[in-house]
Amino acid sequence: MFAVIYIHDFSLQSVLRHEPELIPKAVVLMDPALTKPCVIQLTPTARACGIGEGMSPSQAMARCGNLIVKTRSLPQERAAMEALMQTAYAFSPHIEATAPSICTIELKGLGLVGRASCPVRVAPRADETMESAAPQRLAETLAPPLRQWAAEILRVLKQFHLTAQIGFAETPALALLAAHATTPILVAQTEKGRARCPHRAAHDNSIQIQTKLEEETHFVSALPIEALDLPFEHLEILRHWGISTVGAFLALGKDKLAERLGPTVIEIFNRLSIHSIRPLKIATPPETFIEEIEFENPIETLEPLLFILRRFVEQLSRRIELLYLVVAELHLKLGLTSGASYERVFTIPSPTGNAETLFRTLHTHLENLRTDAPIATLRLSAKPGRPESHQFGLFETTLRNPNQFAETLARLAALCGSDRVGTPVLEATHRPDAFRMQSADFSLSIEKKRPVGLCPVRIGSGSSHTRTQRKSGKTCSTSRKHWDYESSLQKNPNGIPPQSPGLPSLRGYPGSEVSNVHNPETIAPGAPRSRIYGEQFPRGLPLRRYRPPSPARVEFRERRPALMRSAVFNGAIAHTRGPFFSSGNWWENNRWWREEWDIQTSDGNLYRIFRPAGENDGYCNSPKSGRGQPHSKTLRKTEAPQNLRQVLECGIGQTGSVPMPLLLETDGRTQSFQPSPSQPDLLQYFLEGIYD
Amino acid sequence: MIRSSRAPRRTSEGSLPMSRIANIIQLRQSLKEKFPGLRINPEEFSPDTRSFWQTGLPQIDDLLEGGLSKGALTEIVAERRGAGGALLAYSLLRQAAQAGQIVAFVDGADSLEVTQLEETILSRLLWVRCRSAAEALKATDLLLRDGNLPLVLLDIAINPEKQLRGIPATTWYRLQRILEPIATVCVVFTPRAMVSPARDRIFLRSHFSLDALEQDHDKLLAELKMEAAETHRFNELEASAS
Numbered sequence: 001m002f003a004v005i006y007i008h009d010f011s012l013q014s015v016l017r018h019e020p021e022l023i024p025k026a027v028v029l030m031d032p033a034l035t036k037p038c039v040i041q042l043t044p045t046a047r048a049c050g051i052g053e054g055m056s057p058s059q060a061m062a063r064c065g066n067l068i069v070k071t072r073s074l075p076q077e078r079a080a081m082e083a084l085m086q087t088a089y090a091f092s093p094h095i096e097a098t099a100p101s102i103c104t105i106e107l108k109g110l111g112l113v114g115r116a117s118c119p120v121r122v123a124p125r126a127d128e129t130m131e132s133a134a135p136q137r138l139a140e141t142l143a144p145p146l147r148q149w150a151a152e153i154l155r156v157l158k159q160f161h162l163t164a165q166i167g168f169a170e171t172p173a174l175a176l177l178a179a180h181a182t183t184p185i186l187v188a189q190t191e192k193g194r195a196r197c198p199h200r201a202a203h204d205n206s207i208q209i210q211t212k213l214e215e216e217t218h219f220v221s222a223l224p225i226e227a228l229d230l231p232f233e234h235l236e237i238l239r240h241w242g243i244s245t246v247g248a249f250l251a252l253g254k255d256k257l258a259e260r261l262g263p264t265v266i267e268i269f270n271r272l273s274i275h276s277i278r279p280l281k282i283a284t285p286p287e288t289f290i291e292e293i294e295f296e297n298p299i300e301t302l303e304p305l306l307f308i309l310r311r312f313v314e315q316l317s318r319r320i321e322l323l324y325l326v327v328a329e330l331h332l333k334l335g336l337t338s339g340a341s342y343e344r345v346f347t348i349p350s351p352t353g354n355a356e357t358l359f360r361t362l363h364t365h366l367e368n369l370r371t372d373a374p375i376a377t378l379r380l381s382a383k384p385g386r387p388e389s390h391q392f393g394l395f396e397t398t399l400r401n402p403n404q405f406a407e408t409l410a411r412l413a414a415l416c417g418s419d420r421v422g423t424p425v426l427e428a429t430h431r432p433d434a435f436r437m438q439s440a441d442f443s444l445s446i447e448k449k450r451p452v453g454l455c456p457v458r459i460g461s462g463s464s465h466t467r468t469q470r471k472s473g474k475t476c477s478t479s480r481k482h483w484d485y486e487s488s489l490q491k492n493p494n495g496i497p498p499q500s501p502g503l504p505s506l507r508g509y510p511g512s513e514v515s516n517v518h519n520p521e522t523i524a525p526g527a528p529r530s531r532i533y534g535e536q537f538p539r540g541l542p543l544r545r546y547r548p549p550s551p552a553r554v555e556f557r558e559r560r561p562a563l564m565r566s567a568v569f570n571g572a573i574a575h576t577r578g579p580f581f582s583s584g585n586w587w588e589n590n591r592w593w594r595e596e597w598d599i600q601t602s603d604g605n606l607y608r609i610f611r612p613a614g615e616n617d618g619y620c621n622s623p624k625s626g627r628g629q630p631h632s633k634t635l636r637k638t639e640a641p642q643n644l645r646q647v648l649e650c651g652i653g654q655t656g657s658v659p660m661p662l663l664l665e666t667d668g669r670t671q672s673f674q675p676s677p678s679q680p681d682l683l684q685y686f687l688e689g690i691y692d
Numbered sequence: 693m694i695r696s697s698r699a700p701r702r703t704s705e706g707s708l709p710m711s712r713i714a715n716i717i718q719l720r721q722s723l724k725e726k727f728p729g730l731r732i733n734p735e736e737f738s739p740d741t742r743s744f745w746q747t748g749l750p751q752i753d754d755l756l757e758g759g760l761s762k763g764a765l766t767e768i769v770a771e772r773r774g775a776g777g778a779l780l781a782y783s784l785l786r787q788a789a790q791a792g793q794i795v796a797f798v799d800g801a802d803s804l805e806v807t808q809l810e811e812t813i814l815s816r817l818l819w820v821r822c823r824s825a826a827e828a829l830k831a832t833d834l835l836l837r838d839g840n841l842p843l844v845l846l847d848i849a850i851n852p853e854k855q856l857r858g859i860p861a862t863t864w865y866r867l868q869r870i871l872e873p874i875a876t877v878c879v880v881f882t883p884r885a886m887v888s889p890a891r892d893r894i895f896l897r898s899h900f901s902l903d904a905l906e907q908d909h910d911k912l913l914a915e916l917k918m919e920a921a922e923t924h925r926f927n928e929l930e931a932s933a934s
Binding site: 398399400401404405408409411412415416420421422423424425426432433434435437440442539540541542543544545546547575577598600604605606689690691692 | 770772773774775776777778779781782794801802803804805806807808811814815816817818819820821822823827830831834835837838839840849850899900901902904905906907908909912
């Protein structure tokens with residue numbers, strides 16, 4: 001036995017699927033692909049106004065002032081067909097996409113056929129026979145599984161705003177004819193079926209469904225001639241002959257009709273035969289879940305877009321729910337009138353089928369979206385996934401509502417910028433303040449997210465040797481290099497100790513003796529990497545950074561910073577520590593060198609100042625000068641004492657908001673600067689931060 | 693202990709005048725009629741029902757009799773830099789990381805030094821880099837409404853005074869109302885006392901020198917000096933009124 005699900009006025013229903021409030025109204029559908037646009041389908045309300053198929057739009061509008069004209073949309077028909085197939089597949093694995101709007105189902109193996117064909121025998125009362133039994137009692141005896149099965153299909157399709165009709169018969173062709181009948185459910189019984197079930201059931205007057213069980217011959221004969229799907233010209237001929245029913249058509253005879261109308265008639269006769277059961281082309285429903293629409297008028301505001309999007313999200317989640325899956329990803333594509341398009345993929349942190357949660361994700365993002373042109377088309381596709389289920393650690397806390405948190409992150413990104421919200425990840429370099437922001441993802445445990453392999457060594461560790469050297473102010477990175485490497489190898493030939501001092505390319509401050517992560521070939525073979533790349537304990541007061549660093553004019557006296565003028569502080573410097581040199585990436589184009597000082601100003605605050613040092617003094621700090629040679633670009637002419645006030649009062653407005661000059665390259669014009677100790681030097685520094 | 697300037701003036705017998713008591717009762721009844729869900733009885737604000745988030749620092753946990761209050765604002769005031777505000781913030785981040793908790797750090801001036809934080813902290817850190825105090829408060833509002841995070845730190849300690857003056861006082865009350873039904877700990881780092889509805893207010897009185905740059909964090913934390921200020925509490929008012 002076969003069942004056919006038929007959606008009448010399929011093109012019109014596809015268009016109105018996302019606007020169900022228009023179904024009771026007068027709506028006609030035009031096909032823009034036709035050379036002469038005319039009405040191809042219309043709602044019952046429009047038909048009641050006197051509008052019919054084939055009318056031109058002006059003719060239709062002349063008959064109904066409130067007429068709504070819609071155009072046919074192939075993408076929406078495709079989506080509706082996908083919904084039909086996916087619905088049918090949820091009820092039977094043997095389905096066929098017979099035609100747009102038609103889906104044939106084979107009931108084999110579902111356990112419905114035998115029960116449907118053999119209603120329960122009702123014992124007649126003493127005063128009645130089987131034939132005179134009340135139709136009502138017979139209707140009650142009609143097997144409920146088939147009716148419930150069909151009713152459930154109609155209910156699911158109703159969720160997609162599709163009104164369908166289901167026909168049951170012994171052959172697919174007859175089932176299709178049954179589906180074309182006006183009743184929602186029609187079961188056409190054959191003699192064979194009646195032989196199995198001697199009782200004939202009458203109408204089922206249930207409120208939701210009107211089920212008919214009819215004699216097949218009688219049913220076919222009573223069908224209108226239009227149900228045979230004949231070419232238009234043949235229908236005209238038959239109407240001219242006065243043939244209006246299928247029964248009259250069959251009475252003419254196959255041969256005579258074939259002579260006059262052609263071989264297509266033979267196929268129709270074969271189709272109506274109960275002995276021709278064509279095999280179904282079993283199809284699996286598409287695994288794509290796409291809803292798209294082309295707006296009649298381009299959309300410029302958010303509200304109408306959200307209105308349609310909500311409908312799309314509901315439809316997609318229901319379709320995916322039929323497969324017992326949830327939505328794991330949403331792909332939004334907006335087509336603009338300018339021809340450009342905007343696409344965005346939304347990964348749902350915790351896959352869900354909750355339409356409200358999915359819609360909020362889209363809503364949050366679209367609130368801050370600005371396009372260059374109005375929106376002409378909208379396409380939303382969903383990727384199904386399994387509901388999330390994994391076991392967390394016993395002592396691990398995680399997010400209670402990942403989807404809510406994702407929405408909060410989206411709002412924060414809209415507020416502060418997507419590059420300013422997230423989890424910082426340190427770069428594998430000793431360049432100060434080297435990090436990148438990555439999107440916050442707390443769905444995995446720390447153990448799962450711990451990277452394998454190289455990890456940057458923390459800055460801030462130190463050895464007593466270095467601190468001693470720092471205090472004496474006699475640090476020399478070049479000599480420390482030789483001491484660090486060779487002496488450490490002598491002391492520990494089997495590997496580099498965990499607190500090995502750094503090399504010139506490494507930061508020499510503040511006591512950050514780290515192993516040479518940039519030159520792994522210098523590491524002794526067999527050295528345990530865990531000792532080299534292990535985390536160090538934090539030291540020193542944390543720094544509150546100024547981003548970007550604040551320019552400062554620093555006056556040096558006796559080779560130490562004495563006065564500072566900046567937007568943060570103007571005044572004397574009470575205590576200093578330094579200088580500390582660091583450099584890196586010297587084998588690349590983005591090499592950098594820095595000279596840093598820790599200072600305590602007269603008001604008691606602790607700052608870190610720095611400036612890029614010259615290449616010549618990058619590794620060797622002359623004890624005489626007490627500082628590195630300034631870069632040519634930061635060179636300031638030595639001012640005579642009588643002009644010192646003038647220099648200090650000129651302020652730092654000249655530099656303005658100068659970006660942190662970490663990428664300055666040396667040039668041949670670097671001058672060897674050897675001022676006399678008696679004259680103060682005024683240099684351009686930068687305030688990196690304040691210790692707190 | 694620094695008494696709040698809003699402490700009610702008491703009579704010689706130690707209780708409020710009868711007229712004020714009657715006014716309070718009448719006001720409470722009016723509020724209850726107009727806002728049925730509003731909690732106005734002192735029993736509803738009993739500090740004994742608080743739950744705490746232990747910081748791991750004895751000077752705070754003992755000072756606040758248990759730790760930072762959940763569902764309430766805690767203000768940490770560092771009236772001068774170098775008092776250890778950032779040090780304390782880093783300590784809270786480490787404590788949360790040890791507990792495996794996710795922390796949100798709303799950085800009002802984008803000043804967090806991430807290179808001084810361990811990987812275990814960074815992997816559980818949501819860093820919100822704001823450009824102004826107003827932006828930071830909006831971000832904090834969103835995070836508190838989210839309710840997913842157990843600890844939210846708001847750092848506006850080095851924001852310009854001009855930005856801080858532009859913060860309406862009602863903002864803090866709104867944040868407090870958001871916090872009350874959830875178990876989130878919200879700590880606000882400020883350069884002066886400005887969070888009126890804060891349940892606890894701690895003043896940092898340390899003064900570190902350059903020598904502190906070479907000491908371990910544990911030693912520095914042990915040297916932190918702090919004072920707790922008694923904030924305006926409803927139960928105290930009612931206790932004195934009754």
